[in-house]
Amino acid sequence: MSAILALAAMFATPECLSQRLCAQESASPRAVGAALPPGFSRVSGTHLDLITDLPLDDDLRELPAVFDAAMAGWCDVFEIPPANVASWRVEAYVMRDRQRFLAAGFLPKEIAHFINGFQLGDRLWVNEQPSVYYRRHLLLHEGTHWIMSRKFGGLGPPWLAEGMAEWLGTHRWDGQHLEMGVIPTNSDEVPYWGRTKTIQEQLSQGVAPSLETILRYSNTAHQQQDAYVWSWAAVVFLKHHPDTAALFSQLLQQPWHGSDASNRWLFTHLRSSWPRIRQQWQVTLSDLDYGFDPQHGLLELSPKLRPLRDQQTLVVRATDGWQASGFAVAAGAHLKITATGEYSVGSEPKPWKCTPAGVQLEYYRGIPLGRLLMSTASTLQHEPDFARPLKIQQVGDGGEFTITQGGELLFRINESIGGLADNSGTLEVTISP
Ligand SMILES: [Zn+2]
Known part of the structure; x- marks a missing residue:
């Protein structure tokens, strides 16, 4: 310090x-x-x-x-x-x-x-x-x-x-x-x-x-x-x-x-x-x-989970932080993901259009603004010694991914919570196990 x-x-x-x-x-x-x-x-x-x-x-x-x-x-x-x-x-x-x-x-x-x-x-x-x-x-x-x-x-x-x-x-x-x-x-x-x-x-x-x-x-x-x-x-x-x-x-x-x-x-x-x-x-x-912004930034894990057995398509909002998918995946699982959609990651001076790969001109935490991100989270039966941040994978417009930590699949776009309120639009994310 x-x-x-x-x-x-x-x-x-x-x-x-x-x-x-x-x-x-x-x-x-x-x-x-x-x-x-x-x-x-x-x-x-x-x-x-x-x-x-x-x-x-x-x-x-x-x-x-x-x-x-x-x-x-x-x-x-x-x-x-x-x-x-x-x-x-x-x-x-x-x-x-x-x-x-x-x-x-x-x-x-x-x-x-x-x-x-x-x-x-x-x-x-x-x-x-x-x-x-x-x-x-x-x-x-x-x-x-x-x-x-x-x-x-x-x-x-x-x-x-x-x-x-x-x-x-x-x-x-x-x-x-x-x-x-x-x-x-x-x-x-x-x-x-x-x-x-x-x-x-x-x-x-x-x-x-x-x-x-x-x-x-x-x-x-x-x-x-x-x-x-x-x-x-x-x-x-x-x-x-x-x-x-x-x-x-x-x-x-x-x-x-x-x-x-x-x-x-x-x-x-x-x-x-x-x-x-x-x-x-x-x-x-x-x-x-x-x-x-607590209105846009608080994750709610799904009360009930389904295993991801076949192809699923999810809608991810550009206006919210981590969004729970309702699907559980195990560590080591391989996923094929494609993401499409055009949404906006800002409204000033005019709507700032973005696709799942993100805006290459501006970065947040070292990752292109607006890029699709994925993580997993599970309920914790025991109190952890310390709070741990999520492990995050960059999905962008898609590819093949190996899950390193089992849990519920989460998605969001890459932006600070304080910047989400003026976004609009959604992404369509297709996941195949
Ligand atoms: Zn005091």
Whole structure:
């Protein structure tokens, strides 16, 4: 990791959970409107009083409006009637010089050693960040902890507390409207965020965790920066995948009696689905990058498979990620495949026509854009040590292929998930064993 990247990773660590768990629950805000010591300024909104030692500028002045907009988003996600939160109010500190906050009594010395942000009772602390985006991100991250602790009387399992805080902290703000829970389209949008880069690096190094590993994170796991990345990824997957979305929504409505109970509830309800979920998690990780679109990128393995005994013709959509064929093939099987069709892999400035061989002028991950790809995936009866990417074969317009790993045949065209939405058309793929 370069020095610049290491710096970015350090700043991008809103560590807070492990310390909060051992801090005492005794933080009540100061009286609203109380006079401030010299060198501090205050800006206020409906739900936020923000005290800072930074010179007030437009970005700081609008944070109460950001926070008030976030209240509507939090109420929606956690199904809290807005009338119930009318009087909920938090005091937040955006700190340049921590010592001044300690000396002024704004920061209890028992919790003063956190790196980036902290929440305790109705108070939040955010260290000044290298970007305006990341300052807001941390405020929303800590604000999500505040909402969850108020709604549930606790934070829930570590992966869920930090995963939800990162999911809802990742946002777009145009000065008036706040969109929470976004997947950024590029790194310019979210300076110092770095989530997808870590995922792709660890996946290629063979050290990406299984979903179960993340769900079992302990209270100290988030001392490591990558635990935030993986908790975020677990929330993205569980919240959107058709096999888990309804259950995840139900989880957020459960009364919580400690993190073990809510995790036990989730594991119990997923028991019969784990073999499918393990593989679907692995496949999702390969595609989880800037611009990832859960509507187009989540593989659903077929509930029932047929052996491929004779020639079959399949339709592959140019608009979706991996598509399950419903046919199982064994390792070592030889297949003859032909693919035809004309589809488009972009709409700007005009429809960009493509055939199964792909567009030779543009590449994605070293393969021509739009080229037909094939893989196989099987359910995993046992938890793998680490998540593994799929083995991919380039089919193009056809040829003869040997299957190296048995499982359900999958097809897609070669393009990032974020680039699929403006595609159109289909391919016809004929397979003979
Ligand atoms: Zn946190």
